[in-house]
Every structure is written in structure tokens, then in C-alpha cells.
Amino acid sequence: MARYIGPVCRLCRREGEKLYLKGERCFTPKCAIERRNYPPGQHGRELQFRRSRPSDYGLQLREKQKLRRIYGVLERQFRRYFEIAQRARGMTGALLLILLERRLDNVVYRLGFASSRAQARQLVRHGHFEVNGRKVDIPSYQVKPGDIIRVRESSREKEYFKALAERLEGHRPPPWLQLNPQDLSGQVLRLPVREEIDTRVQEHLIVEFYSR
Template sequence: MARYTGPVCRLCRREGEKLFLKGSRCLTPKCSVERRGYPPGQHGRENQFRRGRASDYLLQLREKQKARRVYGVMERQFNRYFERASRQKGLTGYNLLATLERRLDNVVYRMGLADSRPQARQLVQHGHIMLNNRKTNIPSALVAPGDVVSVRPQSNRLTYFKDLRQNLDDRRVPRWLTLETTNLSGRVLHVPAREDIDISLNEQLIVEYYSR
């Protein structure tokens, strides 16, 4: 299974904003965007002052790359998501974001069972999460309305999940999901609407990128 294994803080600095790839660390002064708010690389600091007006292609490319990095999706898989979204009824950009939001690792993150999407992906890969009472280790599995996502009973005894219960009440779960803190399980109520997706993405630029 292909995945990015390099330093994730470089990805945030390249996009010029926080992508929250390290969870709570991104909210502290240790965040690399706070400490070094310029692109990575040998000439990142000096090039930030030399750039002129960004071309339309560059804006479209950067938006596509940002979406990929936020959800932890590789290029080929992202292309498949876009092709699938373009075949569905409605707005292609919204269809794409709704599909990405319905990934199992993203749902685990949205429910508050992980501090970041990479951590949620790891929880799924290590077999701690069940989908409809069946163990799954596929982070890209797409949930549907009515599906139940829960922590395996064997994993509930782990220190991580014991400590998690004490802090879950402070987390806000999107309205398209529910969460029961007692047994660490939740249900998918409906497909997320555009206003439920609180990521600073302009999906129209992604559509324009693939429409060239």
C-alpha cells in the first residue's frame, strides 16, 4: 500500500498553511508553519520574495496537491476518485470532497478517535476499527449512510482508548456522524453536505485542473 513516508511538516510549509497532519502539535508553537512560514528547500526563504503572480495552472495544481495531502491520498488513487466523482450526478467538485470525506480513516478522525488522519489511518491498518461489526484494515473503505464504525472490543482495553474516553466529550463531531463515548462507536447518518466539510479547499480549481 503506497503512502507518503517523508516529513509531513514539509507538506504544510509547501502549501503555506496548516494541514493538521500532526494533530494537536499543529496547535502549538512547535508547528513548523509558525516557526518557518516559508516553502521548504534550500532556496525556500529567498524564493518567497521573488515570486510574481501565480498562473492559473499553478493555482489549480496547488489546490489539487493540497487536497491530496490533507486526506493522505496518492496521485493515482486521487485520479480514480475524480473519475468516479465526474460520473456521478451533481457537482463534480462536491462529489469528490464527499467521497474523500467518506473514507474510513477520515471518518475515524472526524469521530475524534484519532488526533490526525495519519493516526486514524494507522488505527485502521492495525485492525483496531470495525465497520458494521466486521474487522477491517482498509483505510480507503468508503462508508455509507447507516454504517456503524466502532473500536474492536479487544482494543477497548488498550491504554490509548481508555484515555481517549475521558477527552471525547470535548470534541465536536460533525452533524453527519454520531458518537457514543461509552463504547467508542458511531453511525453515519448521511452523506456530508458541503457546509459540513470544514477544509479550506476550492474544489472548482481541482475540477479545472482535470478539465485542461
């Protein structure tokens, strides 16, 4: 499975805002945006002051790249999500976001089982979760209403999951998910709506990008 393996803080600096790709580190002074809020590269500081107003295409491209990076999806898969959303009935931009939210790695992250989507993706790939009693190790698996996501019995003896129940006590997942900290499980109550997705992105620009 192809994935980005470079420094993720570089991606935040490229977009000029926090994408929260490193979990708890993003909330500390160690965050790259807090320390070096200018584009990456040898001439990053110079570009910070020499940037002109981006074109419409540039704005659309940046929104598309930002959303891809937030969810950790490469271009070909992202384009496939867009085509699915485009064929469905409703607002294409909102449907695209809902498809991304329904990814298993994102649901694991939203439930609090991981501090970042990258960590959630790794936990899923290593086979630590089951959906409706069956092991699922595909991060892009699309959950549906009624699905129950649970840490597998064979994984609960690991140190990470032993300490997880206590950390989950104060966690509040989005309204479309229900968390059971004691059982290390969660349930998809329904599909999310756009207003419940806190991803700061102008999805209409992404629709315009692919509609050129």
C-alpha cells in the same frame, strides 16, 4: 500500500498554510508554519520574496496537491476519486470532497478517535476498528449511511483506547456523524453536504485542472 513517509510539516510549508497533518501539534507554537513560514529547501527564504504571481495552471495544481495532502491520498487514487465524482450526477467538486470524507480513516478522525488522519489511517490498518460488527482494516473503505464504526473489543484493553473515552467527552463531530463516547463507537447518520466539510479548498480549480 504506497504512502508518503517524509516529514509532513514540509508539505504545509510548501503550500504556505496549515494543513493540520500532525494533529494537536498544529495548534501549538511548535507548528512549522508558526516557526518557518517559507517554502522548504535550501533556497526557501529567497523564494519567499522572489515568487511571482502563479499562472492559472499553477493555482489549479496547488489546490489539487493541497487536497491530496490533507486526506493523505496519492495521485493515482486521487484521480480515481475524481473520475468517480465526474461520472456521478451533481457538482463534481463537491462530490469529490464527499468521497474523500467517506473514507474510513477520515471518519475515524472526524469522530475523534485519532488526532490526525495519519494516526487514524494507522489505527485502521492495525485492525482496531469494525464496521457493522466486521473488522475493516482498509483506510479507503467507503462508509455509507447507517454504518456503525466501533473500536474492537480486543483493542479496548490497550492504553490508548482506555484513555480515549474521557478525551471524547468534549468532542463534537460534524452533523452527519453521531458519536457515543462511552461505547467508543459512532454512526454515519447520512452523507455530508459541502457546507459541512470544513476543508478549505477551492474545488472548482481541481475540476478545471483535470478538465484541461
